[in-house]
Structure formats: C-alpha cells, structure tokens
Amino acid sequence: MKLATYDNGRRDGQLMLVSKDLTKAMAVPAIANTMQQLLDTWELLQPQLQELYEALNTGLIDNAQAFDEMRCLSPLPRAYQWADGSAYVNHVELVRKARGAQMPDTFWTDPLVYQGGSDCFIGPKADIEMASEAFGIDFESEIAVITDDVAMGVSAEDAEQHIKLLMLVNDVSLRNLIPGELAKGFGFFQSKPSSAFSPVAVTPDELGDKWLDSKVHLPLVTHFNGELFGRPNAGVDMTFDFSQLVAHVAKTRPMAAGAIVGSGTISNYDRSAGSSCLAEKRMLETIEHGEATTAFMHFGDTVRIEMFDEQDNSIFGSIDQKVVQYQG
C-alpha cells in the first residue's frame, strides 16, 4: 500500500491513497483524513484501505485523480516522535577517522540514536531555507520507518511487527554548528533543522523480497546538482536493522503510533557506490589527501533522493530540494 499527504492548507494535510505505479491518487475521507488518524487506528483501518488500494491499482476506481508529487507534504507534516539512528557504523568510523579519533568498540554493539525535532517537517519538494551558507549546509540521504504503538522494553524480535510504513528522508544537517553543539554535551539541536521526507510512504510488503531482516536491500540514489552522487545499497553494511533501532528507542519509554525512526546516512564500504552526504565525501578526501576539497551546499544547490525497484520504477517518488537564503 502506498500513501501520501497532499497540501490542503491545513496543518496535517489530506491523506491520499496512491497507486503502486504512482500515477493515480484518491482521498479516503470515509476511512481517515490524515496520516496520523490512520496510524492512530491502523489495525482497524488498514484492511479497508487495502481493499481500496487493490481497486485503485486495477483501474476500478472511476474518480481517481492523477497523482501529483508536487502537491505532497511530508507523509507526516508534523509528528510526535523523530528518532534518527546512525546504523551504518562504517560512516561513523569515517567521521572519527577524519578527525583522528578512535571509535569505541561498543559502537558496533550499541546503536547510536539522536532525538530529532518533529514539529515542522518540510515537504519533499520544498526549498531548504537557511540564513547562512556558513552553517555548513549538508543533505543526508536516509530511510525511515513509521511505527504504531510500541510498548516500553520491546525486544528487537517483537519490534518488526510494529513497522507499518517506510519513507525516504533528507536529514538536513548544519555541519559547522555540530562541533560546538557536541562540545556542549547535550547533543544536536540547532545543527539539525527541519527534515524532509519522500512524497510517498509505503507498507513493507511493497518492497517484496527487498524488505528482509528489517532492512531495505536496494540502492538509495542521490543526485547533487543533477549529477549522480551516490547509490549505496541500504541493505549492505547496515550494522543495526530497523527492529534493533526501534528496540533501542523503546528501551526506557513507550513509542506512540506515528513514531518515525531513521537509519542514519546510508553508507557502504564499497567506495565505488559513492556517498549519501557531502560530509562523508569530505572525510574520504581528508583521509586520502589531507584536506577536503568538496564544499558544503551553496544557495542554489539541489539534491534529489530516490529509490527504484529492479524494474527501475520509483518506489517513494523523489525528494527534490534546493537550498535558498532564508528571508525571514
């Protein structure tokens, strides 16, 4: 099942059911008006939606409209929980190596997760408005899951059944604000502005056998200013799978329906796959040449993030954003 949220001028937008091939869409007001409403009552509503979804895919819905990615907000325009992992430990190792620091061995056994802000996500095609290029503006191409209610202390084994939807994410990061914030010891805050999510969220079964062991076994494709920047396989080198990340998040508190958990920047040991953020490219340059030559994003720069199935069909639609100066 594929779902999106259209901008209708309201804070939570209009829930839309989207056909598998991303060509048709329909509102489902008799079932739910918003993505959060659907997630709040998922078990009850999902079977009815599934029936409509099959009818939509087989052309049996007369009043279906053409699906328009440009009308999409993030599937959850605002959410109650956004916990972002850093599950590709290879990437974390590079961060440390580039600054000449050792990575603790426990990073291979204990997931890294930071608490993100979730009140104001930006849309998949929305400009990334920033006051200054000096912040060190970067994209991070990731995958995220949305859960239903999860009890405190859930095991990784039991966590997978709570994963209801998958999305792509651009976890925008302000690299030059990070060292100062981390030195203060309270984690990221100003260095993590609003994230953007893919136009479409999909149920795990949409990925067929590419959803295996709580990982997505497909490349995540990033273009920077129109050129291929990276296509690492999200199923390779993922040290902690999504079920393990959910269990980590729920260790000392429950999670409410609609909670979003991110993978962190997708990264492969195979360097020919490219990267999913500018920072990683800069780290590789630093390790190889002693200094980074790739700059962070300038006003006017664009990033496009998408994922394709084996027949080269877009699964989630694309995140496609431009950095612009905030006029505020």
Added chain:
Amino acid sequence: MKLATYDNGRRDGQLMLVSKDLTKAMAVPAIANTMQQLLDTWELLQPQLQELYEALNTGLIDNAQAFDEMRCLSPLPRAYQWADGSAYVNHVELVRKARGAQMPDTFWTDPLVYQGGSDCFIGPKADIEMASEAFGIDFESEIAVITDDVAMGVSAEDAEQHIKLLMLVNDVSLRNLIPGELAKGFGFFQSKPSSAFSPVAVTPDELGDKWLDSKVHLPLVTHFNGELFGRPNAGVDMTFDFSQLVAHVAKTRPMAAGAIVGSGTISNYDRSAGSSCLAEKRMLETIEHGEATTAFMHFGDTVRIEMFDEQDNSIFGSIDQKVVQYQG
C-alpha cells in the same frame, strides 16, 4: 485562564476550562475538544474562552463540575516539540564541579537546550514505571512554556508574545545512563524517559506581576517522600529567560503551535532553598564531603512538585508521582 486535559480514553483527552481556584471545570466542545486544537487556532479561540473563564470564576456557569486533578493527563498528552533548556547555569556549574571539570565560559552566554521526546508524556499523578532502580531514577522539577507558531530566527524580544501557556514539569532522568550516552556524543536518549506535566496549564497573566521579564518569580516547591526537598525561587539565578530559550530553539527552524520549552532544573545559589533534583543534592554532598550519600529513587519513592501564589493557593495543581517497577 487555566486549562487542563481530562482522560476520556482518547489519545489527546478532553480539553477542560478550569476555574482560577481549581475548584470547577467545564468542557468547551463548541470551542475546542483538545488542547492541541486550541493551540492550533489560539488567536481565534482565546477571546471566546476568556469570556467563559470569567463566567466560570464568578459562578455564572450552572453546569460546571467539580475539578478533579486525578482525572488529568498532562495538558498536552502528546506534543510535536519538547525542547528542554538548562537555564539555571548555577546547576550546570555544580554538575561540572562535582566531577572535577571546568565549565566553558560560553555556558553563561549560549543556552544549553536538549531535544526531548514528546510522543508519550505521562500524567501528573501517573506512576513512573521503570524496569530497574539501577538506571539511577531521578526527578527534575522545572517550569515549561507552550508557544504558538514561531518563525525561524525570531529574536528574544519578539519571542515573548509567542508564550501562551505555562506548566510545571517533572523531567524524569535516568542518571546512571547519562555518562554512557553523553560519551557517545549524540546527547540524551534512553536517559530521558517520559516527562510528566502539571494538571493545569495557565496563561502568563494568571501569575500577575510574578511573570516578569519572561521569568516566573515564585518558589517551585518539591517534596520527596513527603518531606520538603527544595523551594528555590524560579525567578532567581535563571541565566536565560524563556524568551531567550525560545529564540535559541528557533534559530535554525520554525516552531509549531504547541511546542513546549522547558527551563531545566530550578536551582538557586542560596543553598538554604534546597534543590529540585536528587543529582544536585548528591553533587553538593560530593563537593562538601567527597562522596554522595543521598541515593537515587527506589521503587515506592514519591515526588510532589507544585507552586503557590502569595496567598498560598496552588497555581497549577500538583505533580504527584510514585516510582514503581515496570512489569512490561
């Protein structure tokens, strides 16, 4: 104006208008059913509510019911943003001193704020369920504000007008999980389980001249196991006021209506005022005697947090919680 949220079996509860003396309450379904709905449309709805509030206070509402704190959830049972400051730098200085570390001078000029989780707040009278006493369970008595929509980059001067409501908070902390998490560099996560808020949220005008310069100039009273633990004045030694905290939160992203910003543990240089968390008492013991003798919370321990006006009337109702073993 005073507002609360009753448990009605739904995720967001039932918005209740509460009389100034906390004796009467009424639902206001013609205006808003939930606190979030009210905050989403505050400018439009506030005048109508204010009129009803005055009628409720003067006994003109026939069908008002007796207000029952025991029926209250946190005013926002789930929220889109919970950013908690550490504005009493005296407290931060003690933390560092107790572990023999220097505090950077910038801590006096640049606010400390961490991103909290907001999907599952617990009620003001709810048990604090934890799997293990070994986590180092502690309370933190604080004040928090709720804002309406705040634009990115707002100045501290302009921020105050966005502060719509005030509450008390118990920012439950798991002290023994903090060192490990901070060493990982991503900030708090498992060490900050679900927070609890006071039964009642109040508009700033309810505090009269005790709301001055974006600070609350009254003691915050904490009882631990029935004995007075601390009553530091929240208006004294607050290095960053709430407007400055809001401006810090909004530096690189907007804030959505219903965003909650906390003060951090209230702490006075005058040690006779006592403390607002066990950790501070332990730090003072460590500095004075070389070791901490006060234990963290055991199962069965209770904490009560409240604030009184100059006539000794409770302003927010009380947070009153017991720590119990999580049965999972």
